[in-house]
Amino acid sequence: MHRWLFILLLFSTHLALAQFGKNCEVRQFKLNIFNPGIEYEMGLGVNSTLDVRIAWQLALDPFAMEPIENYEFFPAITVQNRYYYNFGSRGRRGRQIYGNSANYVAPTISIFEPGSRLVEGEIAEGVYGAAGLVTGLQRSYNSGLSFSIDVGAGYYVGPFRxxxxxxxNISLGWIISEKRWCVGR
Known part of the structure; x- marks a missing residue:
């Protein structure tokens, strides 16, 4: 019985120590210029972060008859839980992981508040949202320049079908504040 408790304790200690180091930045604020706004990314685990973005975001207009052909800039709040899956391989190849420079997959939720506007001869108004899964990449440089791009699919809901x-999403901007904890370069 004591032997099993000792093995369990040893295994638990090993798991706790394995979770101590992080590949992700603890936190970083970014100022975006392509989608004008701010972004906050906070490290949650070894390879995962919570990313919150408040910006004028380029998005499709689901009120239009052909939403895929109609894009506009709308005020939006986007939340992503990013899982970076290639920190290790980037580190082994001598590539930088500063600023969470890696590829990721993320469930994402966006809420858009476009206000009242004329769409195809009718007044469209109301808040709408989307939830889905995206994959993307983010690269940051020592100068503070940062960009990310992600694509995927989501279900759009609102006062429309x-x-x-x-x-x-495409983000281009600068890291204006950070708390570094990168294990890599």
Whole structure:
């Protein structure tokens, strides 16, 4: 009985120590210029972060008859739980992982508040949202320059007939504040 408790304790200690180091930055604030706004990314685990973005975001207009052909800039809040899956391989190849420079997959939720506007001869108004899964990459440089791009699909809901449409984001800007904890370069 004591032997099993000792093995369990040893295994638990090993798991706790394995979770101590992080590949992700503890936190970083970014100022975006392509989608004007701010972004906050906080490390949650060894390879995962919570990313919150408040910006004027380029998005498709699901109120239009052909939403995939109509894009506009709308005020939006986007939340992603990013899992970076290639920190290890980037580190082994001598590539930088500063600023969470890696590829990721993320469930994402976006809420858009476009306000009242004229779409195809009718007044469209109301908040709408989308939830889906995206994959992307993020690269940051020592100068503070940072960009990310992600694409995927999501289900759009709101005062229109919901449906599955593409989701995408391009962020280009600067890291204005950070708390580093990168294990890599």
């Amino acid at each position: 919901g449906g599955i449409y593409p989701m995408f």
